Structures are given as structure tokens and as C-alpha cells.
Amino acid sequence: MSATLHSTAPLLTADLRALALELGADDVGFVPFEHAELDSDRADILEALPGTRAVIALVVRMNREPIRTPQRSVSNLEFHAVTDRANEIAQALVRELERRGVRALNPSAGFPMEMDRFPGKTWIVSHKRVAQAAGLGRIGVHRNLIHPRWGSFVLLASVLVAAPLDASTRELDFNPCFQCKLCVAACPVGAIAPDGQFDFAACYTHNYREFMGGFGDWVGTVADARSGADYRAHVPESETVSMWQSLAFGPNYKAAYCLAVCPAGEDVIAPFRASRKTFLRDVLDPLVAKREPVYVAAHSDAEKHVLARFPHKTVRRVGTRLRPKDVPGFLRGAPLTFQRSRAKGLQARIGFEFRGADSSRATLLVDGGKLQVLEGLVGELDTLVRADALAWIGVLRGERSLVWQVLTRRIQVRGELAKLRAFQACFLR
């Protein structure tokens, strides 16, 4: 056993930084394990590497033009190549730390993730939170990390270290995002609202058509088809070969236009500053003008957005497969499938009291087009739903009849039924 194994002597960050840069990282930062940005990941981090004391944040640059081109095969090559490089750098860093007798671990930069937890939190550590805490950038309107120099054209990785560090790096005191809202204008499904709200389901349904739930939905279409001709009536040939390409060469993101158009970052901003008009013509307009299928859930905010803003793009209605498997999943997932436009003018305070496997209480509040999930029964409720946890989840998954669950008193509703109906209509199925 190496002499330094289990040693509590702090590692020298200057040394680690030089090592990470030598291995190919473009920027490096250091976060103590106690940092508040790690709060929501702490339990998962400790499960992955018991004894973690610090996290090393790594930034790896992407080339700009490949990400900007409307030919998404080129940008996908760039995303996959840089993700692989980020994983390789993190892996080599862990190997070197291990050689020095330090326990360390590199959670995947992107995929694979812990899919047995899907549709829950499948990632171990949020790299953008770690990178933000390490001062490597700040999260912009598009919810991604913007590096002060290379802007949005960076991917991230983190290395967990079971040893203390001699220092940490400080958070950036400014945000390189300057609120130009080009990311808002570029997103084909309107996932990024001007006020910074992110429509997770919209991005996930379109951009991730060949991943996770999108793939599951496609498998459902194959299974439900009565014949080859019936399948082809539902899925164009180009989508079938795209799915083959995904399985053979790695799944392809359908957009990522939010990163492509972002002009922020010292090394990136010059053309935008020189002429906003030329920048829009060369970078934003080709993506906006692109004729392409856009995957949406029926009657979703995303569908309305495509029809209103991009009538030349083809709306393709698909399933989201964002169905909770338990009560915690229902409460965590509600904000992800909430449709703002359906909640316009609605004010509803719905209480839930679950018994059985996931006994708990929560209040879901819709007001001003926004949803809040509160722990416990809070305030004067319009409606109270008392339900057996399994019965409620079964109804949400479309596997049990609501009427039957109410008749057999597995689900009881007190108060305004109309409010409950209006509330339920705010979510994607």
C-alpha cells in the first residue's frame, strides 16, 4: 500500500492544476466538499466515493463552427468527441492520483448515467454547479455554464477526491451572460423563456428524441405497429435511419442551438460586437431557417411555440414517457412537465396526503403561470387529495382508472373538483 493512501495531508492545488492542464484540460478549479453548490449532490457523491473531501472541476473546449453549423451531424461529432476527451482527461487524472496513493473517482461527463434511477436523478454530480462553484464560469439564461473566455463552447467534467486540498478557487464575481436572449430566439421548442424559466420537457422531447424516453417512445411505436407498412405510416424512413445511426455511432442531439448562438465569452464575442446584424445573419438565421422535424408532445407549450414561431419546421407529435414511478418522482417531476400556457389565469392550491409505500404530504400551488411544490399541507387548500400512493401513481401512468380508484375509495377528493381538473390539465401526460 502506498504511503500516502488514507493520508490527510492536503494535496497541492498548484500541482493538480498543472497536471490536469498537461493531461489536456483547458481550465481547472477546486471546490471543497462543504460548498453549498454540492448540497443536492452530496449524498450521491458519498455513495460513489465514501470519504470525498473535495471536487476538481475540469473544462474542455469545443470548436465553435462545428457547434454552430445547421448540419447537426457535424455538431454531434464535436459533442461526442469533446465528451470523450473530457472523460479521458478525468480518467487519466484519477489514474495519476491513484498512483500517488489518493482515492479518486471520475463520474461520467455525460452518458452513461445511473439509468436504474430514471426518470429520477440519474447523474452523480452536477458538473455545471461544481464548475460554477470553482469559478470557471457562471450559468447563463440558457442554464449552461459560460466560461469567461470560451463562453458556452465548453463541456465539463468533475473528479471526486478523498483527500483535502490546500486551497480552493473562488467563484466568478460577474456573469459572462449579458442577457442578449439569442438562446431564447434560437430554441426551436421555446425551452428557454426570456425570464430564465427552462421548459425541461420541451428540450428533452425534441433534443433528446434519440435518447432515453424518446427511444422508449420509438420502441413503443415499433411494438404497436401491425405491419411494416403500418410502422412506415407512423415513422418516416429518415427517422428510422437516424435511429440506426444513433445506435451504431452514439445518439444525436437534435438542436443544442442555445449553445450554438451564444456570443458570450472574451474569445467569442468579437464578431457580435463588430456587427450584431452580420452575426445574426451568419449564426442565428441559418438555424432558425432550417427545415427540420421538431418533436413535441401534443398540445404542449412547445407545440404552440413551433407553430407560432417556426411554421416552416415540421411538427412531429411524440410521447414524452415522463411518467413518475413513485410519489417522490411525482413531486420532483411535476415542475418538469408543467405547461405554463395551460396555467394562465389559474390559481389553485392542491394538497396531497399519500398513504402506503410513500406516505407523505405536499401542497402544489399554481399562481401567475408558475408552479411551486411545498412540503406538507400549507395554507387554505382549494382541494385535498387523499390517496393510496400506488393508486395515484397508477392513475398518472394511465395504468389505473381514476373513476374506479375513487369508487373504491383508494383516492378521495375533498373540496373543489373543478380546481383539481384544471390543475391536472396543466401537465403533460
Ligand code: B12
Ligand atoms: C440533466 C441534464 C440535462 C437535462 C436538463 C438540463 C438542465 N438545465 O438541467 C436535459 C436533458 C434537458 C439537458 C439538455 C442539455 N444538456 Co445537459 N446535462 C444534464 C446533466 C446530466 C445534469 C444537469 C444538472 O446539473 N442539473 C442540476 C441543476 C443545476 O440544473 P438546473 O438547470 O438548475 O435545473 C434543472 C434540472 O435540475 C432539471 N431537473 C430537475 N429534476 C430533474 C429530474 C430529471 C429526471 C431530469 C432529467 C432533470 C431534472 O430541471 C431543472 C430545470 O430544467 C449534465 C451532466 C452532469 N452530470 O452534470 C449535462 C450538462 C449540463 N448538459 C450539457 C449540455 C451540453 C446539454 C445540451 C446542450 C445537450 C446537447 N449537447 O444538445 C442541452 C442544453 C439544454 C439547456 N439549455 O440546459 C453540458 C453543459 C455544458 C455547459 N457549458 O454547461 C453538461 C454539463 C454535460 C457536460 N459534461 O458538459 N441536459
Ligand code: SF4
Ligand atoms: S445567448 Fe445571450 S442570453 Fe443566452 S446565455 Fe448566451 S449571453 Fe446569455
